[in-house]
Amino acid sequence: MLKIQEIREIIKLVDSSSVDEFVFEQDDTKLKLKKHNGQTVVAQAPVAVQAAPVVEAPKAAAPAPAVEAPKAPEAPKAEKKEVVADANLHKITSPMVGTFYSAPNPESPAFVKVGDQVGEESIVCIVEAMKLFNEIEAEVTGEIVEILVENGELVEYGQPLFLVKEA
Template identity: 75%
Template sequence: MLKIQEIREIIKLIDSSSIDEFSLNEEGTKLKLKKNAGQVVVAEAPKAVAQAVAPVAAPAAAPAPKTEAAPAAPKAEAAPAPKAEVAADANLHKIVSPMVGTFYQSPSPDADVFVKVGDKVGEETVVCIVEAMKLFNEIEAEVTGEIVEILVKDGELVEYGQPLFLVKEA
């Protein structure tokens, strides 16, 4: 059985290489990694490894959201009315998160944000980054239009399929 550190090393090696797909069958352990647009996805792993990964990853990620979530909660509750009005427009497209991770509006803390409300975007315009497992995944608009609303705050945890932006299609 593979140890957690060995799996992490394999992920790092694949991430830094030009390999797009990696499979390993060893003593009843099956591991398949596939890189999609800079994202490494664990497709299949034995139950023992999956259980070992979860407790290690959860404590590392849990403290940061608790400190950020406490001040962010009142802000999120203060703004539902404008979102309801904007969402009523039938021409709005939702840009959703393709994965669970941390939302970032800029490539680094001292850099300008990718997009602001009112900015025009094309299909390949990078609108944000979602960090998952120390990998920074650029999220593209996939639609041509104008950013109407940013639905999440910088540094906030996002879920798979969670709307991030509302775009008025051109």
């Protein structure tokens, strides 16, 4: 199974090249990248399972892996919150499509709450994609100002999860 960082690197390389289509298969993993009208389309699914829907990445945003279910109905709420956000705040965004979890398990407290201080390597949440639990790091030092999604909510690639006031 490819790590998310490896997938991101492959996407960047394909996006910056003149290659229009790229297919990678290894064991039960298949990664297929296609460019259409300057946009990169990404799909990754186990070979044994029926193909997952392909989600196109917007041209302005960095291309990213998109797998799993179609857009969640909650997505418009998150976009409304994003518009209201202060321009001086850093957004921690979802690096993939999946399910947002604020804690490592239902009995544990949340990784972070509003007002908590975080460092660059602080784990702020988990995003589950294809039965893999991916720990999401803050990547900045600062204070959590707002949590933009609910526990168990489906999130899209690039969807803001947290707002952080950088220190």
